[in-house]
Amino acid sequence: MRKLMNVKTALLFGLAVAGLSMICAENKVEARPNFKNIWAETYPDSKMLVAKKCGVCHPGKTKKEKNDYAAAVFKGLGKRKQTDKDVIVKALKAAEKMPSSVEGKTYGDFIKADEIPPSKKSE
Template sequence: MRKMTTVKAALLFGLAIAGLTLICGEKQVEARPNFKKIWAETYPNSKMLISKKCGICHPGKTKKEKSAYGEAVGKGLDKRKETDKDKIVKAIKAAAKMPSPVEGKTFGDFIEKDEMPPAK
């Protein structure tokens, strides 16, 4: 009888730990969640955001890698982790007017055609 109580207690303890892990576990958080939302509002007809998500500005495996377009948007921001919507919209629109690595084309030309801007 005593062995059965020990097994039940161990099982209950294990379930409690698993439950706490699920509840208190880390959630994945984007460093700049506003950027995707604001980009989608700025270009509402673009299907590129649905397929590429953060890859429009970050083509690599990490968010530290930036495409030429991502760097152009970054140049229009006052600080690294900008949260002001108006400043972000202004930076996105300014980047669209900047020349891309493809001679004679701006980043906006690619966005209008719903194509990914070239990486670099």
Template sequence: MRKLMNVKTALLFGLAIAGLSLISSVKEVEARPNFKKIWAETYPDSKMLVAKKCGVCHPGKTKKEKNDYAKAVGKGLGKRKQTDKKIIIKALKDAESMPSPVEGKTFGDFIKADEQPPSKAE
């Protein structure tokens, strides 16, 4: 009987540890995962997203830093936390035709060339 109690106690303790580890496991969460996913769907041949990840729009160390391309896309979104896929795609496509800081080139020219869109500060 005593051996059975030790087995039950060990099993209960093991389940408690497993449950706690599942609950407290660290998960990486993006504030707006749709942007990256929709960008990848909109430009499937681009290798820039793989190389730059969020750096396509956020070249700095924080997500608060945005390049001119991100600001151009942001103008077309209408609201800060846009989730409508059609509106996001339209904003991406509209930003393609906007002039970049490089004279005579649009943001779309850089995207088609698989290059990071520049900002005025660069």
């Protein structure tokens, strides 16, 4: 009887630990998905974000891949995980004025035309 009680206690304890770990193991969400929302607010008439979502800055299969436009925006951010909306908007506006890899065109020209800015890497 005592052995059966120990098995039940161990099982109950194991289930409690598993349940707590599932509750406490929240999905970590970084502030970076806000870039998409801020980009949409900054360029409300652009249909590019709806079509490409994060592909505006991340053309590949992973978020680690960034195009030249993303690098231009990153220069204005000041730090890797920027969360200040005003700083992000200023970085977007600054990148808009920077020259793209296409001679005579800025990143802003591509955004206004609802086209993904090309990268030197992809040419």
